[in-house]
Amino acid sequence: MRVPTDYDLYLFREGTHTRAYEFLGSSAMSGPQGPSARFAVWAPNAKAVYVAGDFNGWDAKVSPLNHVRDKNGGFSGIWAGTVEGAREKDAYKCLIEWEGGSHLKSDPFAFSSELRPATASIVTDRSKVLGPALRPGLKKAPYFELPLNVYEAHLGTWMRHPDGSFMSYGELADRMAPYLKEMSYTHAELMPLNEHPLDQSWGYQATGLYSPTSRHGDPQGLKYFIETMHNKGIGVILDWVPAHFCKDSHGLDDFDGTKLFGRLEHPDWGTMEFDLSRPEVRSFLISNAVYWLREYGFDGLRIDAVASMLYLDYSRKPGEWEPNIRGGRENLDAVAFLRQLNDSVEKEASGSLMIAEESTAWPKVSWPTAEGGLGFKHKWNMGWMNDFLRYMKEDPIHRRHHHDLITFAMWYNYSEKFILPLSHDEVVHGKGSLIGKMPGDYWQKFANLRLAMAFMMTHPGKKLLFMGGEYAQFIEWRDYETLDRSVLGFDSHRMHLEYVKELNRLYLEEPALWELDSYTEGFSWIDADNDKQSTASFARRSRSGDYLVCMHNFTPRAYEGYRLGVHEPGEYVELISSDDVRFGGSGVVNFKTFSEDVKSHGLAHSIEIRVPPLGSVVLKLARSGR
Template sequence: MPTLPDSEIHALMRAEHGDPFAVLGPHETAEGLEVRALLPGAQAVAVMHASSGWPLATLERVPGSDLFAGLVPAAPARIGYSLRVTWAHHTSDIADPYRFGQVLRDMDVWLLAEGTHLRPYEQLGAHFREMDGIKGVAFAVWAPNARRVSVVGNFNNWDGRRHMMRFRRECGVWEIFAPGLATGDVYEYEILSSKGEVLRKADPFGFSAQLRPDTASVVQPLPGVAAVPPGRAAANDRHSPITIYEVHLGSWRRKNNGHDWLDYRELADSLVPYARDLGFTHIELLPVSEHPFDGSWGYQPIGLYAPTSRFGTPGDFRYFVETAHAAGLGVILDWVPAHFPTDAHGLGQFDGTALYEYADPREGFHNDWQTLIFNYSRIEVRNYLVGNALYWLERYGVDGLRVDAVASMLYRDYSREHGQWVPNAYGGRENLEAIAFLRRMNHVVGVERPGTMTVAEESTSFPGVTRPPADGGLGFHYKWNMGWMNDTLSYAGIDPVHRKHHHRKVTFGLMYAHSENFVLPFSHDEVVHGKGSMIGRMPGDEWQKFANLRNLYGYLWAYPGKKLLFMGSEFAQYAEWNADKSLDWHLLSHAAHQGVHRLVRDLNNVYRHFPAMHELDCDGGGFEWIVHDDTAQSVFAFIRRARDGAFVVVVCNFTPVVRNGYRLGVPEPGSYREVINTDNGVYGGSGVGNGTLSSEAEPQHGRAQSLLMNVPPLGTVMWVLATENESP
């Protein structure tokens, strides 16, 4: 009989033992080496020599329990043994998880405790490993306040007594090596809280997860480090053309009459060539991290390390990224480190305490989204998130992260009334811990994965969002220009007859256009929740709607800043975006929609072809007004310049009136040709154009040379010197 007291046996049987390795497995006793195994459901257990397979001993059941124990020959058992277990209907040989040593190395324990482990995903979670010549999976999970943690799954009948874990008090991590597991095995952590609650949690570091409504994590190998294709880093540079096609994978296109999603590989073979053909440089994906609720579009993730299984396996997702790279396209992921949902299997109250979230709901609960806010004051939480950023960039080779809801992270009073928020240590409203996290994340990304980009969705005037952390900034490479977007769409929605009264909505943005490195976003947020589609927001009759939209796109591509357009907007989808159905691809059989589609392709090509259109997007030297005060006619004109002085002249007419004989001052004498005219008949316009014009020595707009042109109705025209003999 075993040397264990009844209290230990009862604790094991109730799965309440906080130190199972102290009592299970091989242990020296006064009588010799005793092996103990807790195997609920077993009828008999024998200890077998690992290499020869010869029996060493038969373990006896402790009366009234599922604990088996017995003395074994010490020398062969120390070399290694397995357990031959007779169950009700079969016999199996298993390796005893309690005969293996610690999973985490001392250095990893130190770095995890310090919160400076750059790649915590290499140690935490589920990892294939070989220990003492036995293959299996090493599990490790941070749950410092738990009384007991077990890994449960299909491999142990979801019984929390079978794989109770070892607690590494130094870093608050529970660990165990589970022999024999394979890719595809499903698991969760069963956690006994300090209050006696039994919780079931998905793995925060799970590399794959079941599709909702199932909640378990799935054993998958850690993806290898992705190589950086030549030229990818330069493609993200602020002097390079960046024009982004934003996509929700579940509704871009569907199959089987709209009932089924395309998988990652099907999307790679259809979405990637489509975006490339349209001339985009990057595809931005709404969050692909695993999430339980389709209606969140991925913005309420639970599996931050798991590509959603809606569209296939992690390997399938990596194939998508690699296919995009092979086609010359970058991939940007929407990333959500601001908040997470309250689902029971998620991060909330992970070990029975507010571990990942702030405990005080005035800090830790989003009233707008009914979600929990990450506790950025905890070094382990910051490390979890920084590691996650690096994981997507390094292990899947994505080119950038667009960080969602940054404004909600920066301010403690975000969307809160007086008295509903907790000031920082200095009595202010800024979330200093979140700011420190963002700076560290951007610093780590910049050092460890140079050439990738981070983009902030930040809707306030917080200073220095795209300034380096060393200079007091947040360290993002780009920031969404939400102010420009709101002003521009507001202006575009006004009846042209009244636009002269709202002239400043166009000119004001140039006051701050180069205060940050901006992306100009016409994103998913602008075509949902009752806002209507892009074409639906335009005023006027059918012809004017399309003309207004083409003009708006011409203005977007000409304006300083990188470009972003949400799917469906490139062919003027009528309906507001619906995440539960495919885009209305049938519209491309109609000429007006074909025209917008062709214009987007041509705008992308001109933007990429002429350095003046992109090289100084983020530099004040790349923009110069020619006409900013023609209020009566709602005409604007400006120059875009390249670093070598080459230029493009842009004229925008925001009324449906043709401006015949409009004299425009130009920078240099010469012949000028139109490279874009959004009123061109090939786009569905009225065909008012000029072809090639020669400048005249007649001063206008403070310039010695001028062109006498016809400015098309609701049209944008882009001019280059005819000596630029290359065509886009």
């Protein structure tokens, strides 16, 4: 761990340092005099700082740290020193003393931490962690013209040992990577892996932002996980939380006797909001984002709870917040931070996918900062998710009264680079599983879910599905036990897994389903207004001229000889039917069909097809008739 230069101190205090982890935290060293470790802690309001650990019998007073001063002799706010006898893997904490009090604190920049309920930091050999990780080379096409099919996972419950204990990063990698490859996912998105004291927080309430959770092993284990995924062609996205942190006494709250990292409590979660007006906190967070991307090789970050950062009145009543200097409700510090974050990441880890979970109509979330945007690459389409799941929960006989819920998203589709998420938040806390949300009897539930998956995979926007949804787990996600794979002993679940695999493969193989997501040329309604029959049909195109017809029927009535308008004359072949008997359907499928010069849906040409009950079909123009 290097000693900070005067320029480092300047950038850190200015809020623009992007690799502050290179000189803050702890690192094991060796020399002629034996093992030792360097420690450096930011605690500007402390009266004294000491290090207590395995190496000194937890007698902090024998290991004091000293002021780090700038070239003018001014105190930088950082305390540092070398402790003889400290070794790699020793546990330690920082004793922070201030006027009127003291506390043992975990190191905010520690690269490793003890397994809960223990809370100490762990001395690491930083040479085993630092050093830019290899990431797949950048594709030539713009990121929004590439397929993105994300599998969201919580490592603690994706798979466990038979006795219920956690698997290591390596054990998980060796199982998950080939599975996702076989299922044709492009990326895994991992729920937060920073150290956190409470399993039920899922990692969203952190104490060690630089520590991969020790539930699954050490930093080298996580690096192996990412490398293994990359070797299978799977990108890895990390869920990252710069909005708030937990108030546990060993963590960031009241770190040096003051509200150093955050002043305000979040009204929803009982956590503290990061103080984004403080330059050093910005350096801490932006360096953390760069750390995961640059040193571990993550391919992107999904930024949690962006809406809670953007609005001063988020979940606050009148009188509980103060307007900004312009008299508005926008959190100008958060806006500036997010723009700085995305610009910094692009410089330090170019090509990283920065994804916003933002649930409001804030403009230009996924636009470049140079064009007035926040600088994210993608935004979760929470509006589509809420509307679509609400629609699918309706009994088919009532869906005709809610038809706008499946068509409205196209009115604003081109305003952002959207991801369509069916995430963990929708299958927990009594909301039920995806299959559990579907109406009808057992067969109809599976038919509805196959229909829902086809609609999502053919609708413009990149894709995300939470683990367990691929085989229709009936119980909602439980954060205390592994996924229920016992259901794969039943035909319906096995066939649904095969269906999702086939649908994912189709998505990757057909550029019309992703290449022009962000262009009006890539999508055309055929019939958006058939509320009476509760059907929706549209066409998708690729840049090379591929033309797909997607037909979705949201009622249990099947149709023979259904005439559907098409933009292109010629021969059509079916690529997939959700009603195929292979997937548990009733067998309503299509073979080759040829267009006729019969007007339908305002188009000069049309085809006659079989439309399955509660089903979807995707057809492709195989040979043009022009």
